[in-house]
Amino acid sequence: MNKQSIFRRYKLDHLLGWLVLFGGWHFFRYQDYPRDTGWLITGLKVVxxxxxxxxxxxxxxxxxxxxxQYVLFGITFLLIVTGFSFLKMYLEGQIMNRHSLFFNNFKGRFYDNVIPHILLVSTGAAFKLLMDYARAQRRLGEVSKEKAEAELNFLKSQINPHFLFNSLNAVYFLIDKQNTTARQTLLQFSDLLRxxxxxxxxxxxxxxxEVAYLQDFIxxxxLRKDNNYEVNVQVGEEVRGFRITPLLLIPFVENAFKHISHHSNQRNFVQVNMARQNGSFLFTVENSKESLHRSTEPPGGIGLSNVKRRLELLYPQKxxxxxxxxxxxxxxxxxLHLS
Structure with missing residues (x-):
């Protein structure tokens, strides 16, 4: 992790900014306060x-x-700024042992404290809005770029679908009718392609x-596994009536089968669970794997990296x-938060 990432993760840039503000504020205003409490009053103002x-x-x-909720936002904003401003004035009077400071010249103190706070906090909010807008535009650009690349790659690799399905139908009728397993497998493969x-x-x-697609794939x-492999899929009855990005879940299942263990005397398994609770879609995939010292390649790889990227672009903070x-x-x- 580089220094820039550490700064952003732990908000050290924020801390540095407030420390600079504290230093500048104290340097220019310390002569207005008692010598022994000037730093405390400046800290109170910055906090x-x-x-x-x-x-x-x-x-x-x-x-x-x-x-x-614009009206509620405006009212709450004014109440918070006014309340914190008066609290700061009260605490400032307590620190300076000038209890009448809070009540004297109320109009002037309101003008000198509440109005500047409204302007300063509004400026901070404006920076927040501009940064959020810039991030949203950048995310939209990345989504559009990835979608265009995916469509281009799809077109490059696409086989004429009519030819493909006609060929599958021909193979289907060539299979002996008694071989129901082979026929059913070919139909499932056809459904996957469709x-x-x-x-x-x-x-x-x-x-x-999406669930039907995953079940056909599983x-x-x-068919490739013997009785030493246990595959269990559980789909809750409440998993219906909503939409998700297509092919979002398949990399997790592919990864599980790719890295499943091959023990001869232990349980080898893939467990897939899907449920819907409290407005969220819960999807878990677990598989047994070779021990770390025996595995020839780490689980995950490009597939999981790509799906993480898709989640960041398509479901930010959701x-x-x-x-x-x-x-x-x-x-x-x-x-996955659905609302």
Missing amino acids: DLALMVYITNYLLIPRLLYKK YQLYDCNSDSIEIEK RLQQ YELQIDNNDATFKVALN
Whole structure:
């Protein structure tokens, strides 16, 4: 992790900015306060301003302004700025042992404290809005670029679908009618291709179709495994009636089958669970794996990296992805917020 990433992760740039403000404020105003409490009064002013800025930027703007509750945002903003300003004036009077300071010249003190705070906090909010807008535009550009690249790659690799399905139909009728397993497998393979060629052209798709696609893929994978491999898929009855990005979940399942263990005397398994709880779609995939010292390649790789990137672009701040990689199992848990 580079220094810039550390600064951003732990908000050290914020801390540095407030320290610079504290130093500048104290340097230019220390002569206005008692010598022994000047630094404390300056710290009070900086902390008071910081609290108003952070409450506005990280609570009021996301929860009220971005949800178009403009009147409530304006009223709450004025109440917070006014309340913190008066609290700061009161504490300042206590520190200076001038208890009448809070009441004397009320109009002048209101003008000297509340009005500047409204302007300063509004300036901080304006920077927040500009930064959020810039991030949103950058994200839209990245999504458009990735979508264009995906469509181009799809066109490059696409086989004429009519020829492909006609060929599959021909093979289907060549298979002996008694061989129901082979016929059923070919139909499942045909459904997989049809889903990828036709159903995945839109930005979102019904969860029922995505689940059916995953189940067909898993059934095909099971044909490659013997009785020493256990595959279990559980889909909750409530997993229906919403849409997600197509082909979002398949890399997790592919990764599980790619890295499943091959023990002869231990349990080899792939466990897939899907549920819907409290407005979220919960998707977990867990597989047994070779111990770290025996595995020839690490689990994950390009597939999981790509799906992480898609989640960041398509579901910003609307998902939690947890990956648990230990010596015996590999587990991925995705929590996708639907609202």
